[in-house]
Amino acid sequence: MKKRNVIKLSITVVLLIALTCWVNSRWNAWFGNPPEPPYSPLSEPGRVLLTFGDKDALSRNISWQYDSVVHPSHVELTDTLTKDTLYIKAQGETFQSRSGKAAYYVARLRSLRPSRYYRYRVCSDGKYSAWYHFQTHNQSDADRYSFLYVGDVQDSIHGQTNYFLKKALQAHPETEFLVCGGDLTERPIDAYWGETFRGLDSIAQCLPILTVTGNHDYLKYPIRKLERRFSLIFSYYLDSMVGENQVYTLKVGSINSIFYFLHKAAEPFNCLEQDNLA
Structure with missing residues (x-):
């Protein structure tokens, strides 16, 4: 015994x-959370991102970053058919991360028309971005949408995301928006956010981007935490939070998609217009 x-x-x-x-x-x-190296805010409006809004299928949000304090900001939007130009005021908010501070802006476009081609640029404190463009969907063909889905991008610094996305979009030029199933960014660190925008360069400015959270988007604690920075970048969550839970419903024709917390080409694809209109 x-x-x-x-x-x-x-x-x-x-x-x-x-x-x-x-x-x-x-x-x-x-x-474990890798340390976030100290960083400085952008000295020019940048990291521009186009996404869907919260009103209807034609509503859009445009977000960007500039400086570490909020300045008067707006989007200059031109309908290329009518030549009408609107100035949409932006809302700003500062966010202090573990190693730096930056101001985030969002302008909500709520009077867009179907099957229109728009040009826009963002402005903060009298400083303008380059001109970009996007096109709205033809609502007479409401049940026919084409989108590109990717997952677990989380690219390393100086990765090849941009190359592969452009190659995919060239193979499917009918694509109207991009959806990511989580982990678009490797870690919630400014350097990786910078890499994410390099990967989306000339894409995120003209095709609406939708993403949900993946485990790489969280800070790892016994109870994981999602920084508000995530929602300031993907601004469609800002108007639809339920407490600390981020819920977004996209109604596109007969498609009702709910996005919420979830635990390579030689010829370049470019929506950045090279002219610099006054």
Whole structure:
């Protein structure tokens, strides 16, 4: 009997040691957050992103970043058919991350017309971005949409996301928006956000971008935390939060999609217009 108890105790000790070693090896993966190197805010309006709004299928949001304090900002929008130009006021908010501070802006476009080609640029504190363009859907063909789906992009610094996305879009020029199933960014660090926008360069400015959260978007604590920075970038969440939960419903024709918390080409595709109109 005594020998049997010794054996049981020995097995228990071995299992506890093995469990401790395993937990120790996985601790950083579960709860470790890589440090965010200090960064400076953008000195010119940048990281421009076009996405859907919260009103109807034609509503759009345009978000961007500039400086570390909020300045008077707007979007200059021109309907290329009528030549009408609107100035849509933007709302700004500063966000302090672990190692820096930046101001985020969003302008909500709510009077767009179907099957129209628009040109726009953003302005903060009298400083303008380049001109970009986008096209709205033809509502007479309301049930025919084409979108590109990607998942787990989380590219490394100086990665090839932009190359592969442009190649996919050249193969499917009918694409009207881009959907990511989570982990678009490697980690919630400014350097990786910069890489995300490099990967989306000349794409996120003219095709609406939708994404949901993946585990890489969270800061890892015993209870994981999603920074508000995520919603300031993907601004469609700002108007539809339920407490701390971010819920967004997109109604496109007969497609009702709910986005919420979820636990390569030689010829360039370019929507950036090279002219610089006054």
